[in-house]
Amino acid sequence: xxxxxxxxxxxxxxxxxxxxxxxxxxxxxxxxxxxxxxxxxxxxxxxxxxxxxxxxxxxxxxxxxxxxxxxxxxxxxxxxxxxxxxxxxxxxxxxxxxxxxxxxxxxxxxxxxxxxxxxxxxxxxxxxxxxxxxxxxxxxxxxxxxxxxxxxxxxxxxxxxxxxxxxxxxxxxxxxxxxxxxxxxxxxxxxxxxxxxxxxxxxxxxxxxxxxxxxxxxxxxxxxxxxxxxxxxxxxxxxxx
Amino acid sequence: xxxxxxxxxxxxxxxxxxxxxxxxxxxxxxxxxxxxxxxxxxxxxxxxxxxxxxxxxxxxxxxxxxxxxxxxxxxxxxxxxxxxxxxxxxxxxxxxxxxxxxxxxxxxxxxxxxxxxxxxxxxxxxxxxxxxxxxxxxxxxxxxxxxxxxxxxxxxxxxxxxxxxxxxxxxxxxxxxxxxxxxxxxxxxxxxxxxxxxxxxxxx
Numbered sequence: 001x002x003x004x005x006x007x008x009x010x011x012x013x014x015x016x017x018x019x020x021x022x023x024x025x026x027x028x029x030x031x032x033x034x035x036x037x038x039x040x041x042x043x044x045x046x047x048x049x050x051x052x053x054x055x056x057x058x059x060x061x062x063x064x065x066x067x068x069x070x071x072x073x074x075x076x077x078x079x080x081x082x083x084x085x086x087x088x089x090x091x092x093x094x095x096x097x098x099x100x101x102x103x104x105x106x107x108x109x110x111x112x113x114x115x116x117x118x119x120x121x122x123x124x125x126x127x128x129x130x131x132x133x134x135x136x137x138x139x140x141x142x143x144x145x146x147x148x149x150x151x152x153x154x155x156x157x158x159x160x161x162x163x164x165x166x167x168x169x170x171x172x173x174x175x176x177x178x179x180x181x182x183x184x185x186x187x188x189x190x191x192x193x194x195x196x197x198x199x200x201x202x203x204x205x206x207x208x209x210x211x212x213x214x215x216x217x218x219x220x221x222x223x224x225x226x227x228x229x230x231x232x233x234x235x236x237x238x239x240x241x
Numbered sequence: 242x243x244x245x246x247x248x249x250x251x252x253x254x255x256x257x258x259x260x261x262x263x264x265x266x267x268x269x270x271x272x273x274x275x276x277x278x279x280x281x282x283x284x285x286x287x288x289x290x291x292x293x294x295x296x297x298x299x300x301x302x303x304x305x306x307x308x309x310x311x312x313x314x315x316x317x318x319x320x321x322x323x324x325x326x327x328x329x330x331x332x333x334x335x336x337x338x339x340x341x342x343x344x345x346x347x348x349x350x351x352x353x354x355x356x357x358x359x360x361x362x363x364x365x366x367x368x369x370x371x372x373x374x375x376x377x378x379x380x381x382x383x384x385x386x387x388x389x390x391x392x393x394x395x396x397x398x399x400x401x402x403x404x405x406x407x408x409x410x411x412x413x414x415x416x417x418x419x420x421x422x423x424x425x426x427x428x429x430x431x432x433x434x435x436x437x438x439x440x441x442x443x444x445x
Contacts, residue, residue, distance in 0.1 A: 013411035017385075019392055044434050048418040051432045052386035055367045056360045060271040061285055064292050065260040074297040079254035 007031045092234045099227040106220040270315045276383040277319040279372045287322050291315040313398045316380050323376050370420045378413035
């Protein structure tokens with residue numbers, strides 16, 4: 001509210017509660033005599049305060065005494081009651097989180113199976129997921145080397161069918177792309193790589209038909225079962241409480 | 242057992258001793274929560290939460306007076322409730338009065354039905370006027386004018402200076418005066434404002 005008086009509402013409010021010093025008290029009382037409007041403001045403010053102070057007192061709708069469970073759940077200690085162990089307090093909180101993480105990893109492992117980088121487990125043309133940039137680069141070099149091998153092929157072609165030799169080289173290309181260790185060895189002496197060496201390598205195993213489930217997926221799946229069970233039990237226990 | 246003994250016992254894990262304190266202060270705590278929140282159910286929840294917090298924090302209570310310490314927890318819990326609910330802007334007093342569904346329980350004074358209805362209406366008007374204030378003004382007006390605490394106690398409870406208490410209180414009172422003046426026909430006769438001949442001088 002705006003007013004023309006020199007006495008503010010704050011001073012007037014403090015005057016009602018006598019929360020002002022002597023100088024302010026004299027100033028207010030002097031102004032009250034001189035200004036009828038100020039007197040009116042004081043009266044309405046006093047009526048407001050009186051109304052508020054007459055507000056009925058309420059009865060609490062129920063009692064708020066704490067049960068042992070409430071006190072313990074709040075982290076307080078209760079004499080005569082064993083404090084829950086650390087794992088008893090934290091297991092109910094961590095289990096749902098752990099279940100969610102394992103479930104996500106499980107779904108991820110099904111969608112993108114964790115592949116071993118061992119060469120004899122690689123499918124033809126499968127890109128190794130764990131290859132570093134360095135080994136990928138080396139693998140590319142190996143690929144280009146292997147593609148240049150047809151120059152040495154005629155020596156091999158004496159005893160073999162040309163088409164078979166070509167077929168033998170293709171697995172060598174994929175093998176080179178797969179194994180970082182072998183790539184390093186090959187890059188140490190690329191010139192010594194001959195068609196005989198290439199052809200003497202074991203035949204790559206064909207990729208098994210159907211979706212492949214890695215051991216990691218199995219492990220996550222097995223872990224998920226007890227975690228889901230624990231989460232279910234904890235949820236039921238909370239509902240009952 | 243006096244209060245300090247109950248507090249000492251409760252600090253040692255004596256839950257019945259703490260519950261004695263709860264019984265002593267539960268009406269006060271509920272009243273403060275109800276006046277700040279304006280909803281009986283939420284006020285009950287806030288009161289319960291406050292006592293749970295108080296029990297947990299009791300080990301940090303190093304002497305002094307229990308009442309302001311407890312009321313600090315209650316007001317902070319009410320602030321949390323107000324912020325959490327992100328309340329809609331309060332409706333006008335007329336709209337609130339039309340609802341007429343507030344039914345808090347009053348202390349039984351052995352009065353007749355007419356007096357009871359009058360007190361209930363008075364309570365509704367006061368409560369709905371308080372709800373027009375912001376949360377800080379509400380807390381100050383509830384503690385000083387409704388609960389009758391001193392400025393010093395209020396400053397201690399709310400963690401603010403005396404000057405801030407004075408300024409918030411004066412703004413809250415002035416705002417309530419304006420609201421109640423607009424609806425003074427709803428007030429019981431003894432609470433109506435003095436007749437104003439120079440209204441224009443006051444409200445310029």
